[in-house]
Amino acid sequence: xxxxxxxxxxxxxxxxxxxxxxxxxxxxxxxxxxxxxxxxxxxxxxxxxxxxxxxxxxxxxxxxxxxxxxxxxxxxxxxxxxxxxxxxxxxxxxxxxxxxxxxxxxxxxxxxxxxxxxxxxxxxxxxxxxxxxxxxxxxxxxxxxxxxxxxxxxxxxxxxxxxxxxxxxxxxxxxxxxxxxxxxxxxxxxxxxxxxxxxxxxxxxxxxxxxxxxxxxxxxxxxxxxxxxxxxxxxxxxxxxxxxxxxxxxxxxxxxxxxxxxxxxxxxxxxxxxxxxxxxxxxxxxxxxxxxxxxxxxxxxxxxxxxxxxxxxxxxxxxxxxxxxxxxxxxxxxxxxxxxxxxxxxxxxxxxxxxxxxxxxxxxxxxxxxxxxxxxxxxxxxxxxxxxxxxxxxxxxxxxxxxxxxxxxxxxxxxxxxxxxxxxxxxxxxxxxxxxxxxxxxxxxxxxxxxxxxxxxxxxxxxxxxxxxxxxxxxxxxxxxxxxxxxxxxxx
Amino acid sequence: xxxxxxxxxxxxxxxxxxxxxxxxxxxxxxxxxxxxxxxxxxxxxxxxxxxxxxxxxxxxxxxxxxxxxxxxxxxxxxxxxxxxxxxxxxxxxxxxxxxxxxxxxxxxxxxxxxxxxxxxxxxxxxxxxxxxxxxxxxxxxxxxxxxxxxxxxxxxxxxxxxxxxxxxxxxxxxxxxxxxxxxxxxxxxxxxxxxxxxxxxxxxxxxxxxxxxxxxxxxxxxxxxxxxxxxxxxxxxxxxxxxxxxxxxxxxxxxxxxxxxxxxxxxxxxxxxxxxxxxxxxxxxxxxxxxxxxxxxxxxxxxxxxxxxxxxxxxxxxxxxxxxxxxxxxxxxxxxxxxxxxxxxxxxxxxxxxxxxxxxxxxxxxxxxxxxxxxxxxxxxxxxxxxxxxxxxxxxxxxxxxxxxxxxxxxxxxxxxxxxxxxxxxxxxxxxxxxxxxxxxxxxxxxxxxxxxxxxxxxxxxxxx
Numbered sequence: 039x040x041x042x043x044x045x046x047x048x049x050x051x052x053x054x055x056x057x058x059x060x061x062x063x064x065x066x067x068x069x070x071x072x073x074x075x076x077x078x079x080x081x082x083x084x085x086x087x088x089x090x091x092x093x094x095x096x097x098x099x100x101x102x103x104x105x106x107x108x109x110x111x112x113x114x115x116x117x118x119x120x121x122x123x124x125x126x127x128x129x130x131x132x133x134x135x136x137x138x139x140x141x142x143x144x145x146x147x148x149x150x151x152x153x154x155x156x157x158x159x160x161x162x163x164x165x166x167x168x169x170x171x172x173x174x175x176x177x178x179x180x181x182x183x184x185x186x187x188x189x190x191x192x193x194x195x196x197x198x199x200x201x202x203x204x205x206x207x208x209x210x211x212x213x214x215x216x217x218x219x220x221x222x223x224x225x226x227x228x229x230x231x232x233x234x235x236x237x238x239x240x241x242x243x244x245x246x247x248x249x250x251x252x253x254x255x256x257x258x259x260x261x262x263x264x265x266x267x268x269x270x271x272x273x274x275x276x277x278x279x280x281x282x283x284x285x286x287x288x289x290x291x292x293x294x295x296x297x298x299x300x301x302x303x304x305x306x307x308x309x310x311x312x313x314x315x316x317x318x319x320x321x322x323x324x325x326x327x328x329x330x331x332x333x334x335x336x337x338x339x340x341x342x343x344x345x346x347x348x349x350x351x352x353x354x355x356x357x358x359x360x361x362x363x364x365x366x367x368x369x370x371x372x373x374x375x376x377x378x379x380x381x382x383x384x385x386x387x388x389x390x391x392x393x394x395x396x397x398x399x400x401x402x403x404x405x406x407x408x409x410x411x412x413x414x415x416x417x418x419x420x421x422x423x424x425x426x427x428x429x430x431x432x433x434x435x436x437x438x439x440x441x442x443x444x445x446x447x448x449x450x451x452x453x454x455x456x457x458x459x460x461x462x463x464x465x466x467x468x469x470x471x472x473x474x475x476x477x478x479x480x481x482x483x484x485x486x487x488x489x490x491x492x493x494x495x496x497x498x499x500x501x502x503x504x505x506x507x508x509x510x511x512x513x514x515x516x517x518x519x520x521x522x523x524x525x526x527x528x529x530x
Numbered sequence: 531x532x533x534x535x536x537x538x539x540x541x542x543x544x545x546x547x548x549x550x551x552x553x554x555x556x557x558x559x560x561x562x563x564x565x566x567x568x569x570x571x572x573x574x575x576x577x578x579x580x581x582x583x584x585x586x587x588x589x590x591x592x593x594x595x596x597x598x599x600x601x602x603x604x605x606x607x608x609x610x611x612x613x614x615x616x617x618x619x620x621x622x623x624x625x626x627x628x629x630x631x632x633x634x635x636x637x638x639x640x641x642x643x644x645x646x647x648x649x650x651x652x653x654x655x656x657x658x659x660x661x662x663x664x665x666x667x668x669x670x671x672x673x674x675x676x677x678x679x680x681x682x683x684x685x686x687x688x689x690x691x692x693x694x695x696x697x698x699x700x701x702x703x704x705x706x707x708x709x710x711x712x713x714x715x716x717x718x719x720x721x722x723x724x725x726x727x728x729x730x731x732x733x734x735x736x737x738x739x740x741x742x743x744x745x746x747x748x749x750x751x752x753x754x755x756x757x758x759x760x761x762x763x764x765x766x767x768x769x770x771x772x773x774x775x776x777x778x779x780x781x782x783x784x785x786x787x788x789x790x791x792x793x794x795x796x797x798x799x800x801x802x803x804x805x806x807x808x809x810x811x812x813x814x815x816x817x818x819x820x821x822x823x824x825x826x827x828x829x830x831x832x833x834x835x836x837x838x839x840x841x842x843x844x845x846x847x848x849x850x851x852x853x854x855x856x857x858x859x860x861x862x863x864x865x866x867x868x869x870x871x872x873x874x875x876x877x878x879x880x881x882x883x884x885x886x887x888x889x890x891x892x893x894x895x896x897x898x899x900x901x902x903x904x905x906x907x908x909x910x911x912x913x914x915x916x917x918x919x920x921x922x923x924x925x926x927x928x929x930x931x932x933x934x935x936x937x938x939x940x941x942x943x944x945x946x947x948x949x950x951x952x953x954x955x956x957x958x959x960x961x962x963x964x965x966x967x968x969x970x971x972x973x974x975x976x977x978x979x980x981x982x983x984x985x986x987x988x989x990x991x992x993x994x995x
Binding site: 107212 | 904909913929936988
């Protein structure tokens with residue numbers, strides 16, 4: 039399958055959206071475009087599996103390589119492995135759901151969908167690029183639309199949040215630029231990820247560059263203590279914006295940490311692994327405890343995201359194959375789960391006009407569909423077997439336990455304990471909003487989900503359930519990629 | 531004779547336009563509505579002509595020297611002047627002395643052409659003066675505004691001061707080496723402390739023109755007082771020319787003391803980026819804002835200049851091209867708004883998107899490009915500069931430059947926020963932008979989007995070396 043389709047589809051959709059004359063057209067074209075993207079992503083999954091089962095053993099499939107700038111040896115090099123395929127699938131699912139839940143946006147509809155699709159373009163490009171320069175280009179593309187999405191369509195202290203988010207992400211980019219140039223000059227004037235992986239970079243140089251890369255991508259994925267943009271950004275953003283931020287944007291960082299920092303700089307990763315473990319354990323526990331104190335549903339999900347993303351960073355720090363597979367599973371599972379969570383919160387907010395847990399109650403009687411989804415996603419968040427959260431967290435813990443030093447064991451136990459806290463805040467929040475008598479009589483008039491919201495929820499739930507009930511396919515996709523990374527760390 | 535015509539065709543063409551304008555002025559004169567399109571056409575012809583028949587050669591005993599790369603640099607400056615004549619046409623049409631305005635601007639351009647091509651310190655000094663004095667007269671063009679005169683006064687006084695320093699430096703160099711020719715100087719340079727002092731004098735004159743910190747103090751006042759087209763010319767064309775000649779001076783003439791100037795360039799570039807950025811954060815007037823942002827941009831150009839190889843020269847030429855599109859787009863929008871509503875403050879831009887979506891998008895695109903956000907060309911320009919600067923392997927320097935991009939993003943976003951997010955009871959009313967201003971803005975916009983995407987431009991510049 040030609041990977042350029044994944045860039046062409048959003049690009050065409052964005053242009054078509056700009057040419058539309060009225061809001062209804064914009065919505066339908068954006069939806070059609072995102073469905074085409076979803077089809078391409080599914081098609082990619084099918085053809086990728088077919089190629090692999092036909093015995094195609096190359097690390098990257100569907101590669102394409104065009105020279106962009108000869109003088110600096112920059113090539114437009116794209117290709118996918120199992121990790122990228124699963125990330126692309128995640129992106130397509132979240133974007134489609136995002137387009138669906140934003141159906142009722144009346145303010146500057148055209149611009150809204152244009153920016154949303156631009157974000158998707160950035161994410162697809164990021165996941166398929168095999169050249170640092172191109173990868174960074176696409177990473178940056180998805181920064182500024184977030185600023186506008188939050189600043190124009192957001193709620194609460196939106197300008198503050200938008201500024202904070204975009205400046206912190208830019209700080210991450212600044213660090214990445216330095217790391218990228220460090221790699222370029224250490225790896226023989228080349229930005230190509232595959233060539234850099236083959237190049238022999240001296241380990242003192244790796245130790246120098248690794249922090250830049252890991253911290254840079256760490257900002258995107260809410261590495262403690264660089265996570266402070268997450269709560270404000272997520273809670274101020276419009277629903278689709280939050281879905282994208284938590285569902286995809288944070289995964290850009292995680293993917294970058296793994297694919298660029300750890301894969302290209304294995305010696306650096308070994309050097310700093312313990313620091314990563316300490317930071318992510320703090321993030322996990324701190325995120326969980328802070329979430330307990332939150333009253334706003336969006337803040338609850340935002341802080342719990344910090345905690346959940348901490349699991350994947352923890353697993354990256356563990357550097358075993360199972361753990362890294364778990365890290366990737368956690369990214370995908372968290373992406374779907376948190377996007378759905380934000381979608382549901384958005385649906386509730388649209389109806390009740392509040393996100394405060396205390397001001398709601400008994401919503402189960404009023405809108406059974408929405409609250410059922412809320413329950414499912416909450417249970418996924420706290421790791422109920424049968425849903426994706428359990429599979430991912432289990433893999434992370436098993437992988438972490440494979441390291442037999444006291445330090446690693448303590449970190450694993452500490453991280454595992456956070457699940458109890460998760461259960462407390464999730465059950466409390468959901469119980470208060472959904473169960474009991476209807477506290478606010480005005481809420482009795484509210485309607486349940488309409489078609490677009492149902493469809494969005496079903497799309498994301500399908501992803502969560504398919505991982506939760508049959509994790510084998512995802513494991514098959516992710517393990518070979520994780521194995522290559524771990525082999526590099528082991529020096530094979 | 532043929533060789534003279536061919537090698538000096540840019541200069542001769544500009545001289546011809548100057549004389550033509552002079553004849554029109556002393557003759558019957560022309561209304562602005564007819565004169566402006568004429569000048570625009572001539573400038574376009576100059577630009578197109580500059581792209582052909584470029585070869586390497588020297589004239590007048592190496593006093594004048596040109597290569598295809600220098601011809602390209604001249605074309606870039608010519609493009610800048612052409613775009614200014616387009617995007618600022620709404621303001622230009624209203625001015626009383628249009629012919630004089632272009633006379634002065636083209637004289638300055640002629641000075642810049644000679645500056646880039648100059649082969650010894652005498653031509654260097656003369657053409658630098660020719661490139662400066664007309665600008666001071668232009669800065670005074672808002673005749674009924676006090677601020678305009680004040681700015682012009684500041685510019686001419688500090689120019690005179692810097693010229694004095696430059697002359698002193700040149701005389702020292704001549705005293706040490708006994709030559710003023712660029713081609714002989716590198717062999718005779720002895721690297722003594724007196725020579726380094728002479729170099730610093732010469733460098734500070736160029737730093738003054740580029741408004742590198744600490745030689746930047748005139749910038750904000752002059753930019754604010756001068757009419758927007760003059761500010762645009764000062765910040766884009768003038769700076770571009772001096773950046774080009776700075777590279778010639780550093781890489782060729784002062785090559786023997788590279789370790790000295792490397793340190794100097796690094797320190798000054800860090801200072802320019804930091805101070806330019808930090809001062810830009812607090813500005814309210816859009817012209818002062820762009821003045822400080824341009825100081826920071828020059829600091830960024832110095833990052834590329836610092837390493838001194840082919841890559842850095844390519845990156846700087848590329849960046850000047852990109853910077854020209856971006857800054858002229860920003861100034862273009864500012865001048866359209868100033869010409870129709872007289873408003874120049876960032877607060878006046880609040881709610882602009884509701885009334886003028888086209889202008890807002892162009893402005894946003896320009897600011898994103900200045901901030902280095904993809905997919906605009908500014909992203910590529912800045913990254914290439916950093917790549918060039920990184921070849922010396924100083925990661926701290928790169929980190930400072932990269933972190934400065936964040937500060938700059940903060941204040942560029944202030945304007946974006948004002949235009950797109952803030953509410954305003956009385957926004958700037960919908961403006962009917964003139965056709966040629968619109969054309970200019972569209973060219974700038976296309977330049978911003980496409981220059982980055984077309985990687986062969988960079989390869990082309992590199993191939994000219």
